[in-house]
Amino acid sequence: xxxxxxxxxxxxxxxxxxxxxxxxxxxxxxxxxxxxxxxxxxxxxxxxxxxxxxxxxxxxxxxxxxxxxxxxxxxxxxxxxxxxxxxxxxxxxxxxxxxxxxxxxxxxxxxxxxxx
Amino acid sequence: xxxxxxxxxxxxxxxxxxxxxxxxxxxxxxxxxxxxxxxxxxxxxxxxxxxxxxxxxxxxxxxxxxxxxxxxxxxxxxxxxxxxxxxxxxxxxxxxxxxxxxxxxxxxxxxxxx
Numbered sequence: 001x002x003x004x005x006x007x008x009x010x011x012x013x014x015x016x017x018x019x020x021x022x023x024x025x026x027x028x029x030x031x032x033x034x035x036x037x038x039x040x041x042x043x044x045x046x047x048x049x050x051x052x053x054x055x056x057x058x059x060x061x062x063x064x065x066x067x068x069x070x071x072x073x074x075x076x077x078x079x080x081x082x083x084x085x086x087x088x089x090x091x092x093x094x095x096x097x098x099x100x101x102x103x104x105x106x107x108x109x110x111x112x113x114x115x116x
Numbered sequence: 117x118x119x120x121x122x123x124x125x126x127x128x129x130x131x132x133x134x135x136x137x138x139x140x141x142x143x144x145x146x147x148x149x150x151x152x153x154x155x156x157x158x159x160x161x162x163x164x165x166x167x168x169x170x171x172x173x174x175x176x177x178x179x180x181x182x183x184x185x186x187x188x189x190x191x192x193x194x195x196x197x198x199x200x201x202x203x204x205x206x207x208x209x210x211x212x213x214x215x216x217x218x219x220x221x222x223x224x225x226x227x228x229x230x
Contacts, residue, residue: 035218037221042223043205043223043224043226044221044222044223044224045159045207045209045221045224046221047218047219047220047221050218091158091159093159100214101147101164101166101171101172101214102147102149102164102211102214102217102219103149103161103164103172104149104151104159104161104219105161106158106159106160107158108157108158109158
């Protein structure tokens with residue numbers, strides 16, 4: 001069965017520290033998509049990135065970077081020089097292609113608190 | 117930038133009452149979803165909808181739940197007789213293509229059942 005595990009429940013850092021959020025997934029699909037979403041205190045889900053299983057290149061967007069490693073089934077997310085505005089719950093998600101409906105399977109989320 | 121909208125932002129209802137949560141997906145999107153998030157927990161899939169019919173539903177989506185696309189823009193989730201355990205944040209999402217594409221989420225409706 002498809003599964004996403006975010007083992008870190010809560011992380012607390014001081015502003016300007018780098019922080020890595022871990023995501024490990026399980027799937028039998030050979031083609032799949034992974035996502036990260038941010039849920040700030042206001043509650044909405046904000047899309048951050050989509051990565052398909054054929055593309056193992058790391059991606060950088062400003063202070064955000066993602067490390068996709070198929071060999072370890074991990075898709076980790078690093079925030080460089082964290083800021084207070086980065087405080088949020090971050091969810092990693094995986095498409096479940098077994099049903100071909102595109103439903104997302106979410107991890108439990110990691111709550112990141114960035115202190116000034 | 118196009119976005120998914122949801123109304124109301126917060127709905128308070130009495131147990132046993134019917135509620136309708138409304139969503140307006142992004143206009144050129146063809147696939148629609150409802151997810152639920154009980155406070156402090158992960159986001160869970162409820163139902164997917166394509167071509168005016170349900171394409172998949174989860175175990176949570178029992179006979180008390182229904183979805184509809186009454187016109188070309190709205191997508192609704194109805195809970196026929198609410199229970200205390202239905203209290204949660206309900207998110208609508210849409211995507212242009214199925215599973216190869218990104219799902220964009222609305223801001224959510226917080227449902228409180230008393």
